[in-house]
Amino acid sequence: xxxxxxxxxxxxxLKGSYNVINGLQEIIKEKSLEEKVEVKAAFCLxxxxxxxxxxxxxxxxxxxxxxxxxxxxxxxxxxxx
Amino acid sequence: xxxxxxxxxxxQLIKYLVLKEVSKLALEGTLEEKVDTIPNVIDPGPxxxxxxxxxxxxxxxxxxxxxxxxxxxTSKNIIEVIDAACDExxxxxxxxxxxxxxxxxxxxSENCPKDAIFHVAGRAYIDQNKCIECGRCKEACPYNxxxxxxxxxxxxxxxxxxxxxxxxxxxxxxxxxxxxxxxxIQCPFGAIMDxxxxxxxxxxLKEAKDNDDVHVYAxxxxxxxxxxTYARIEQVVCGIKALGFHDVIEVALGADMxxxxxxxxxxxxxxxxxxxxxSCCPAFVSYIKKNYPMxxxxxxxxxxxxxxxxxxxxxxxxxxxxxxIGPCTAKKAEMMEEELRGDTDYVLTFEELAxxxxxxxxxxxxxxxxxxxxxxxxxxxxARSGGVTEAVxxxxxxxxxxxxxxxxxxNGLKECDRALKMAKxxxxxxxxxxxxxCPGGCIAGPASLHHGPKDKNEVDKYGQLAIEEDINxxxxxxxxxxxNLDRK
Numbered sequence: 375x376x377x378x379x380x381x382x383x384x385x386x387x388l389k390g391s392y393n394v395i396n397g398l399q400e401i402i403k404e405k406s407l408e409e410k411v412e413v414k415a416a417f418c419l420x421x422x423x424x425x426x427x428x429x430x431x432x433x434x435x436x437x438x439x440x441x442x443x444x445x446x447x448x449x450x451x452x453x454x455x
Numbered sequence: 456x457x458x459x460x461x462x463x464x465x466x467q468l469i470k471y472l473v474l475k476e477v478s479k480l481a482l483e484g485t486l487e488e489k490v491d492t493i494p495n496v497i498d499p500g501p502x503x504x505x506x507x508x509x510x511x512x513x514x515x516x517x518x519x520x521x522x523x524x525x526x527x528x529t530s531k532n533i534i535e536v537i538d539a540a541c542d543e544x545x546x547x548x549x550x551x552x553x554x555x556x557x558x559x560x561x562x563x564s565e566n567c568p569k570d571a572i573f574h575v576a577g578r579a580y581i582d583q584n585k586c587i588e589c590g591r592c593k594e595a596c597p598y599n600x601x602x603x604x605x606x607x608x609x610x611x612x613x614x615x616x617x618x619x620x621x622x623x624x625x626x627x628x629x630x631x632x633x634x635x636x637x638x639x640i641q642c643p644f645g646a647i648m649d650x651x652x653x654x655x656x657x658x659x660l661k662e663a664k665d666n667d668d669v670h671v672y673a674x675x676x677x678x679x680x681x682x683x684t685y686a687r688i689e690q691v692v693c694g695i696k697a698l699g700f701h702d703v704i705e706v707a708l709g710a711d712m713x714x715x716x717x718x719x720x721x722x723x724x725x726x727x728x729x730x731x732x733x734s735c736c737p738a739f740v741s742y743i744k745k746n747y748p749m750x751x752x753x754x755x756x757x758x759x760x761x762x763x764x765x766x767x768x769x770x771x772x773x774x775x776x777x778x779x780i781g782p783c784t785a786k787k788a789e790m791m792e793e794e795l796r797g798d799t800d801y802v803l804t805f806e807e808l809a810x811x812x813x814x815x816x817x818x819x820x821x822x823x824x825x826x827x828x829x830x831x832x833x834x835x836x837x838a839r840s841g842g843v844t845e846a847v848x849x850x851x852x853x854x855x856x857x858x859x860x861x862x863x864x865x866n867g868l869k870e871c872d873r874a875l876k877m878a879k880x881x882x883x884x885x886x887x888x889x890x891x892x893c894p895g896g897c898i899a900g901p902a903s904l905h906h907g908p909k910d911k912n913e914v915d916k917y918g919q920l921a922i923e924e925d926i927n928x929x930x931x932x933x934x935x936x937x938x939n940l941d942r943k
Contacts, residue, residue, distance in 0.1 A: 382771075382932065383702050384692070384826035388922065395932045415771050415932055417672065418702035422824070 376454045379416040380438075381427040389425040390440060397443045410455055430454065460685065460809070463906065465504075466645035471810050472497055473516065474653060477523040478814035481657040486524075493520050515540040519648060526650035532629040533650050533787045534639060540646035543623040544606045548588045551579050554600035562595035611641035613868040614742060631745060635738035635868065635892045636784035636901025649784040649902065652801040653811060656778055659801070660699040663776070670701035670774045674764045674799075675827060676781030677707040677838040678897040680917035681910035682805050686819040688917075693825030694817045695780075695808070706779065707830030709764030710735075710837040710846065711926045712933075716940040717757045717843075718850035721887065722858040728753055730878050730886050733843050734942065735759045737789035738892035739871055747875050756942050758795070760837060761786055763940055765798040770938050776800045780808050782900025785892070794943045804902030828922060831929040835918035839896040839911050840866040844889045850926060861885040867894030 378398060382391050398413045419427040424437035430450050438446045462468040476493045480486040494513035503509045518537035521527075526535050551563075557577030564572035564579065571585035572592060579600075581592070593601040608625050609617045616631035617638060625646065627638075638647045656671075663669040673695045683691045692703045713735065721731055734740055734755040743750055758766070765777040779786055780803045790799040803811075812819065833849055836842035844862040851860050863885035865871040871890040877883040893899045898910040923929035 382829065383704075384828045385824075388826050388828050392923075392928075392932050417670075417704065417768065417772055417775075 376411045376451060377431055378411065378413045378451065379419065379429040380413060381417065381419045381425070382415045383418040383422070385422040386425040386427055391426040393440055394426045394428065394438050394443060397440060398447065401444065401447050407455070411451060460813075462904075466643070467806070467904075469497065469516075469645060470519065470648065471806060473519040474523050474651060474807055474810035475814045477520060477651075478653055478657060478811045481654045482815055484661075486654065490520060490524075511539065519645075522648045523651045524654050525652065530629065531788070531791065532627060532632055533634045533784055534627055534632060534636060534647060535650065536625050536627060537646050537648060538624055540644055541624045542644045542646065545604050546606070546619055546623060547581070547583045547586070548605045549581055549586060549590065549593060549601055549603055551581060552600050552602050554598050555579050555596075556598055556600070558598075560597075562597065563592040563601065566591040566595040607641045607643055608638040608647060611637040613637070613872070614745070633738045633741035633745065633892065634785040634788040635742075637868075637893075639784060640901045640906075649787065649804070651803075651807055652787070653803060653807045656801050656803055657811070659776060659778075663701070664699055668774050669776060670772055671699065671776045671778060672768050672772075673700045673703045674706045674709070674761065674768065674777055674779045675703060676761075676779065676783070676897060677705065677710065677830075677835045677914065677917070678782045678900060678903065679780075679805070679827075680835070680838065681898050681907065681913040682782070682904050683809075683819075684905060686822075688827055689825040690819040690822045691808075691812075691825070692827045693822035694812045694819050696825065697817045697822065698811060698815055700778075701775075703825070703827060704764060704768060705827055705830045705834070706760050706764045706781070707834030707837065707921075708929060709760035709762070709767060710834035710843075711831050711929045712763040712767065712935065712938075712940060713757055713760050713837075714833055714843070714846035714850050714926055715854075715930065715935070716763075717755055718847045718854065718856055720755060720757055721847065721860065722851075722856045724756075725858060725886055729881075730883055730888065731755050732875075732878075732888040733890055735837065735843055736785070736891045736893075736897075737783070738785040739868070739890035741785065741788070742868065742871065742890075742892065743875065746872075747879060750875060750878055753878070758798075758940050758942050759789065760834070761789065761802075762795055762798045762942075763938075765800075766938050766940070767933070769798075778803055780805065782897050782903040784901050804900075805904050806902045809904060829929065830921055831923040831925050832918040832921045833926055834929065835921055836914060838898050839914045840864060840891050840894075841889070842896065842914075844887070846926070847887070853925065853927065860887060862887040862889055864889045866891060866896070868892045869894075 421435045427435045428438040494516040497516045498512040500509035506512045569585045571582045614633045616628045663671045761779045768775045778801045787802045833846035
């Protein structure tokens with residue numbers, strides 16, 4: 375199971391972290407990866423300047439937004455499956 | 456750096472100074488060794504502030520320091536009297552002042568049902584052994600010469616928990632006290648104070664600094680909207696992070712969770728219960744348990760926003776410790792309730808937060824990056840009277856819940872008592888009692904930095920700033936079925 379941690383702390387929330395979570399959930403559903411990938415909310419990941427901060431398992435922090443969300447999924451998540 | 460803070464009065468100022476000094480030494484790690492130096496810092500002398508001598512003032516300060524460090528560990532009561540500070544105000548409620556003209560009509564004695572007023576040398580006097588404190592003499596006197604000098608603590612205590620001992624000192628009956636803190640703000644001598652967990656919180660933050668397995672979260676009550684008049688909320692949040700907190704979360708998000716759960720619980724149980732009360736205000740809940748035990752089963756089984764947000768934070772981050780920061784003294788008792796133990800780790804007040812920020816010399820003005828945002832408008836307005844009702848109404852309407860929701864908003868303990876009396880005899884005009892012990896709601900809480908008439912508007916304005924429009928939106932990413940929101 376690959377876990378994507380999306381920060382929902384205030385700074386990331388303001389930058390749209392709820393939309394990022396919903397976006398990732400949609401991609402997972404589209405690709406029928408529910409059994410292999412899960413999205414989890416997290417609080418402050420420590421790099422608020424990168425809002426929305428996202429981590430895949432123990433990866434470094436990526437900055438994700440609604441425009442690069444597909445790219446992010448394809449480059450950082452798919453490779454781990 | 457000494458900042459000029461505006462305090463409502465010197466009682467609040469001195470409490471702040473004591474909390475600040477205790478925090479400062481706790482931060483330095485020298486509290487045990489240097490605690491005895493604090494009275495001289497607070498009361499440098501040589502002249503006393505208001506008491507008979509500087510030594511008495513320092514003795515009183517020692518009492519405040521003890522409470523700032525957790526108070527009487529053997530007592531569960533949060534509110535304590537500082538014996539040395541209690542000025543032994545007159546116990547007799549009515550007395551006749553110099554304004555008495557010794558008139559011919561004697562309306563005072565004519566109206567006294569107990570024949571307790573006598574006249575000597577052109578002045579009226581009250582025989583205190585006969586007086587039953589009905590107040591009719593006071594109402595009758597055309598010169599307004601009769602003063603009602605009921606002790607402010609006793610007058611403030613609607614739970615009737617305050618009495619006086621043989622030494623005329625105020626005594627709190629913990630069987631009756633609901634920890635609302637009304638006496639704390641009303642005592643003009645600052646002789647009643649709430650216990651503080653500020654030292655425990657500072658020690659926990661220190662522990663977390665060196666231990667990555669402990670994440671200390673600050674959960675901020677929505678009443679903050681009207682609190683830090685000298686700084687913006689963003690700056691306060693930034694300051695809290697600088698104290699070493701891992702993250703700062705809105706309790707209003709917990710309030711959103713509560714509204715949703717409360718609305719569902721209401722629809723499911725109202726048929727059987729007939730009437731339901733809110734459970735957000737711990738002083739109100741305690742008041743029901745102590746004064747209307749027959750209505751205890753009517754209290755909503757939904758947890759309070761404080762507990763809801765604590766459980767959510769711990770669900771998301773198992774390493775979390777949660778510190779609730781709000782305007783309330785009763786929350787300090789709520790966190791220790793048996794079925795809620797372990798949810799919220801400590802409760803701090805806004806007063807204590809301000810003292811801690813200043814003790815750590817955190818300059819809020821230069822603090823820029825900070826946000827506080829997660830909850831919806833509805834969660835944020837929980838801080839004022841009427842907010843819970845509006846939020847539950849909103850859920851009932853938007854979720855299409857079919858139920859007969861007839862709220863009775865009780866603003867302050869007096870109104871709560873009236874509604875509970877009616878509910879007891881099945882004559883309440885409504886089926887949902889929103890009870891808040893403090894008149895105005897949490898924004899008027901006893902440990903607020905600021906009690907003002909404009910505060911309600913501040914809360915509404917703050918609510919409107921929420922980017923999540925409603926509860927469905929603010930909660931859309933949480934798997935709420937995994938979080939238990941029942942009290943028991």
